[in-house]
Amino acid sequence: MSLTTALNIAQSSLLATSRQTSIVSRNIAGANDPDYARRIAMVASMVPGAQVVQIQRAANEQLFRQNLAALSAWSGQSTLSGGMDRLELAVNGTDNASSASTAIGALQQALQIYATTPSNRNLGDNVIEAAQQVVRSLNEGTTALQEFRTQADGEIATAVGELNALLARFQDANRAVISGTQAGSDVSDALDQRDAILKKIAEYVPVSTFTRGDNDMVITTGDGTMLFETVPRSVSFTPSSGYMAGVAGNTIYIDNVPLSAGPANSAEATGKLAGMLQLRDGVAVTMQAQLDEIARGLITAFAEGDPPSAAGLFTWSGAPAIPAAGPPATVLDGLAGQIRVNQAAIDNPVLLRDGGINGAAYVVNTAGASYAGLLIAYGDRLNAPMSFAPSAGIEVNSSVTTYSANAIGWFEGVRQRAATAAETKEALATRTAEALSNETGVNVDTELSLLLDLEHTYQASARILSSVNQMLDSLLEAVR
Amino acid sequence: MKAVSVSTSAISNALRYSQTRMQVDLVKAQKEMDTSRVADLGLALGARTTQSVNFNRDVDRLNAIVDSNALVAARLSSTQAALDNLADTTQSLITSLTAANFGPQAASAVHDSGVATLESMVSILNTSMNGEYLFAGINTDMKPMHGFDTGSAAKTAFDNAFAGYFGFSQDDPAAAGITAAQMQSFLSDSSLTDQFFGSGWANWSSATDETITSRIALNETTQSSVGANVEAMRQLAMAASIVAAFLDSNLGEEAKQAVASQAISLADRALSGLTDLRAQTGIVQKRVSDASDRMKMQVDVFKRHILDLEGVDPYEAANRVNDLVTHIQTSYALTARIQQLSLLNFLT
Numbered sequence: 001m002s003l004t005t006a007l008n009i010a011q012s013s014l015l016a017t018s019r020q021t022s023i024v025s026r027n028i029a030g031a032n033d034p035d036y037a038r039r040i041a042m043v044a045s046m047v048p049g050a051q052v053v054q055i056q057r058a059a060n061e062q063l064f065r066q067n068l069a070a071l072s073a074w075s076g077q078s079t080l081s082g083g084m085d086r087l088e089l090a091v092n093g094t095d096n097a098s099s100a101s102t103a104i105g106a107l108q109q110a111l112q113i114y115a116t117t118p119s120n121r122n123l124g125d126n127v128i129e130a131a132q133q134v135v136r137s138l139n140e141g142t143t144a145l146q147e148f149r150t151q152a153d154g155e156i157a158t159a160v161g162e163l164n165a166l167l168a169r170f171q172d173a174n175r176a177v178i179s180g181t182q183a184g185s186d187v188s189d190a191l192d193q194r195d196a197i198l199k200k201i202a203e204y205v206p207v208s209t210f211t212r213g214d215n216d217m218v219i220t221t222g223d224g225t226m227l228f229e230t231v232p233r234s235v236s237f238t239p240s241s242g243y244m245a246g247v248a249g250n251t252i253y254i255d256n257v258p259l260s261a262g263p264a265n266s267a268e269a270t271g272k273l274a275g276m277l278q279l280r281d282g283v284a285v286t287m288q289a290q291l292d293e294i295a296r297g298l299i300t301a302f303a304e305g306d307p308p309s310a311a312g313l314f315t316w317s318g319a320p321a322i323p324a325a326g327p328p329a330t331v332l333d334g335l336a337g338q339i340r341v342n343q344a345a346i347d348n349p350v351l352l353r354d355g356g357i358n359g360a361a362y363v364v365n366t367a368g369a370s371y372a373g374l375l376i377a378y379g380d381r382l383n384a385p386m387s388f389a390p391s392a393g394i395e396v397n398s399s400v401t402t403y404s405a406n407a408i409g410w411f412e413g414v415r416q417r418a419a420t421a422a423e424t425k426e427a428l429a430t431r432t433a434e435a436l437s438n439e440t441g442v443n444v445d446t447e448l449s450l451l452l453d454l455e456h457t458y459q460a461s462a463r464i465l466s467s468v469n470q471m472l473d474s475l476l477e478a479v480r
Numbered sequence: 481m482k483a484v485s486v487s488t489s490a491i492s493n494a495l496r497y498s499q500t501r502m503q504v505d506l507v508k509a510q511k512e513m514d515t516s517r518v519a520d521l522g523l524a525l526g527a528r529t530t531q532s533v534n535f536n537r538d539v540d541r542l543n544a545i546v547d548s549n550a551l552v553a554a555r556l557s558s559t560q561a562a563l564d565n566l567a568d569t570t571q572s573l574i575t576s577l578t579a580a581n582f583g584p585q586a587a588s589a590v591h592d593s594g595v596a597t598l599e600s601m602v603s604i605l606n607t608s609m610n611g612e613y614l615f616a617g618i619n620t621d622m623k624p625m626h627g628f629d630t631g632s633a634a635k636t637a638f639d640n641a642f643a644g645y646f647g648f649s650q651d652d653p654a655a656a657g658i659t660a661a662q663m664q665s666f667l668s669d670s671s672l673t674d675q676f677f678g679s680g681w682a683n684w685s686s687a688t689d690e691t692i693t694s695r696i697a698l699n700e701t702t703q704s705s706v707g708a709n710v711e712a713m714r715q716l717a718m719a720a721s722i723v724a725a726f727l728d729s730n731l732g733e734e735a736k737q738a739v740a741s742q743a744i745s746l747a748d749r750a751l752s753g754l755t756d757l758r759a760q761t762g763i764v765q766k767r768v769s770d771a772s773d774r775m776k777m778q779v780d781v782f783k784r785h786i787l788d789l790e791g792v793d794p795y796e797a798a799n800r801v802n803d804l805v806t807h808i809q810t811s812y813a814l815t816a817r818i819q820q821l822s823l824l825n826f827l828t
Contacts, residue, residue, distance in 0.1 A: 032492075088522060096533060116552060117610065368688050372692060409527045409528065409530025412521075412522035417526070434494070437487045439485065441490060444823070446485075
């Protein structure tokens, strides 16, 4: 009787050990999968000798949530910071070489040289060339900014598509979890998969989750909009085919609620979508407004007449009038894209020296070739304070040269903050991922030592089987 | 349950993040070592990039003004030299006038000196530099002075003034009868003085009264040339031309004497005017060179500021590169060791 019991116990031990071994091998297989959570075999004794093995999944809700939040922040910040690096190169160029500020500096120098020898027409051509460079910088800056916005818009559309696909996959994973839980089977693999998808979703939008009965998970965005509840909510966005200065971009709707991009120009964004929205509607728009203001400053500084009333060296679509100075000073959307060097001045740079780009009524000098008064006055006006629109985000009372330098400073300030924040958030994301991995990941060494234990148990149980067998054999021998 | 846990993937990934960070830093440090400037100005300075942009632009602008001041200085020193020559010429006219008596022989010699004075005056005032006539005011494309040769507009107008006043030309035998008093009143008559101090000066000069203005510092402009229309030139022109026109004419000796004394008085005043001009030009020269010196100092100061803002100590950068290389090597070695560190290697 007791020998049979011993046999039974050894048998159930063998069964339990092999199940534990299978878990160890599953754990080792998942050792390098960052989304895999360690399985723990819980062995419980029932009636004497009988063992059951239950599978538990190591999870740490707290760390997982932290990791989700860190992922959102990091993804948003790195989108923002990467976008600004692109913007810097596209608009200001390496070392600000193609920035409006640099071009205006060169124009000022050309003016100074021409003013010293006004009789030399070549130097006048030189000034016109410098002016063309200024115009190119502003025009190309505008094109680059609007192209950038169009591109960001396209990326948003792609990202929204990806988010919708992820939500659909999440639905499948969630269903698997629910039905598994209801059936009472092991849902660890399904949970792993669902968490992995959730991490991906968190890269697009900040999420918060809660779990209902049967392990059913509900996702809302950071600001409380429902993202997933039994079925995914629709994330919708209509991309625009092209952008112009002053044209606002479309909003992303989640469950028909507009997604907020966070405070404008704050260099902070949580989630890739918010980061892209900020780039498209925040930084790029403000930069465009600054370029437009620089263009307005230039047209005004070089205007002809006393008081200045007609667009001179620089002209625009509203010429010969000059853009309204205010007050209040307002941004003329897209002016930086319209500004041109006056054709009359290109044909005859001497008009810049003598006045009269707008016709004989504006001629100032008829006396001779070395008249420098107007040229010196233009140089002074580039340095004279004027008022700029406060909506462009930088100092409103400054000269157009200082303003153009401030524009660079403003942008680099935002870019620096975004880059620093991206670095911090990256470190945080890495750190929380590490902590989560330490808490829920697999340590192969532990598993291997566990395997040794299991091996011993298995050997011992097998030994018992054979010993009992021998004992029964010898008993039967004696009986025979 | 374990008290402390560490996962295998955490161990093997532990160094990965710091590894990439260090490699990024290494690239930066190398760049900084090469250029002695921060690798990414915008990221390093943030909103303070404005300062760097402004300083750099100001340095370029100041340098441009210093360069153009060299041109202004060259023009001024040519002007100064020309004024020197004019003063010498005036002085020698005075000398020849004072020494002379006005018998026919001597008068003719003084006459020659008047003619010579006129010629050298015209040629000096027509000095050009760098394609610009120095004394043309701002009308530097046009030769400012026209001569007093026979047939020239100035000479014709001058002769007409004489003929209009006396009814005959100075070479007419009747001219011998003009008294000193008559001559004196003619010399101060507006029909003659207008030729030099009035509308008739246009026959002499096409220069403008306005002279060249130049910016010599960020906020400083100055007149940087002397025009041919200044009082001293007119006086000198009148002194020399009455000598040239009358001293070999048929005028009597007394009248010639009157001409000579008027010429001396005019030339004296011209000489003192020229001295004033030279002094004024000197003052402007001094202003220009002072402004250039000041701007060079400013450029030095600005460059120091730029260096403070953007500069990186190359030794420090080199040290950083060395440190990073050491760290990265350590981290490689550690990674390799950790990878070997597995229970698997001890199980047989």
